[in-house]
Amino acid sequence: MWLDISLTIILLLIMLILPPVLDGIERKIRAKIHSRIGPPSIMQTWYDIRKLFAKELVVTDTGYIMFFIAITLFSMTILALFLLPTGFMNIFSRDNISLLLFSIFILAIQLIWMLLSVAPSNPYSTIGVFREALLGMVNELFFMLGLFALLVYVNGLSFTHLISTSYSITYVLILLLLASYAYVSSGRIPFDIAEAEPELASGILIEFSGPLLGMVLYSNLVKRAILYGFVANLIILPLLGELNLLLKILLFFISLLIIWIIYSVTSIIFARTRVDLAPKTLFFFYLLVTILITITWLLRV
């Protein structure tokens, strides 16, 4: 019991420290691909966040609303992190409905992001949130469908059910759908149209400054780690079986790092898509995968 609680706390702390470090590694890799040196160390993103927390907060007309929504976003992100297994089923992810609850938190985080973007009365921010909503309509619809397929496939609502699942073509397709969802909702190129930096002056983030910006950026990185961690769990949990506990945890973090690197390299290859084209492309891709899932499901392969 005490071992469980202490392991849960330690892994939670690691998951809180890790996301900006992973972002630092991503920046280093991106620099390598560009044939340049890049940031001085992989801790650069932490330095950025530390500086933002030390800066002044410029309070705008809707500053207080922004502040409260940002706090809600932060706490919701941390709550979702509590539920995420890290190779080890912690005391929260062992719950009967942990997978369902986790998905609700993920959807809520997306919703609060949109709320946060509406809060500042800035036209750039408003344009950003409309783009986000347009993409979200497609992305979240298929996330729910994918999740439904997953819940039916594993025959349960908890992360623990993933352990006894076996791989099949249907499972791989569901995995592909949810991995694509994680890629799109982490705001990576070509789907970063809501933030589209030079075009929309940082879009939804335009009015945030100092500690508030630091908190929002940190929440975004933790959200990324949660989404990628979710994909990592879907991949490794059915494979782990009766492995040593420490080995399981190590495997989780290695797969998290690999997924993060694969996603970052993919985002470097692509260019930003057109605003009207992004939801369309995504819709057809998701539709194709959903149809394939249905066919393989009916054929029982």
Place this chain on the structure above:
Amino acid sequence: MKDNHLKKSIWVFHLNTGSCNGCDIEILDALTPYFDVERFGIKLVASPRHADVVLLTGPITVKTLPMVINALKAVPRPRYVLAIGACAVGGGIWYDTYSVIGGVKEFKKILEEHGVEIDKIVYVPGCPARPEAIIYGVALLLGLVKEKVSKEVVIIGEGSHH
């Protein structure tokens, strides 16, 4: 705020105040992978609310003045300004023209009237300023390198050969 925090992470915002675009192209050049300013933790941001340093180019025309004041007001403190190019430093060839403020020196007085404080200004002269000079200016601003120019005035007496 500890200076150390800023030394490792510098977010810059590019502000054109009526420049001929010569210095702006040099700034863009400084931000390309060739010069790789990310080595120093420098990052270009699109909103003044995210910025630590404002890269100011141009002689500040009368038309752009209200927008420039607004943009500088939006920068959270400590706010630093890097005046880039001859025009930003002292007005350049436009220093006494009817339609310009005449560089940062005059601009500082106007900012004081509006209650906008600038914590530190570094001048990067040149027409246009070279990318190396711009990067050096940022390093100077944050105290990463020492100032080479002394503020003392040395009067050399008659009969000196120098």
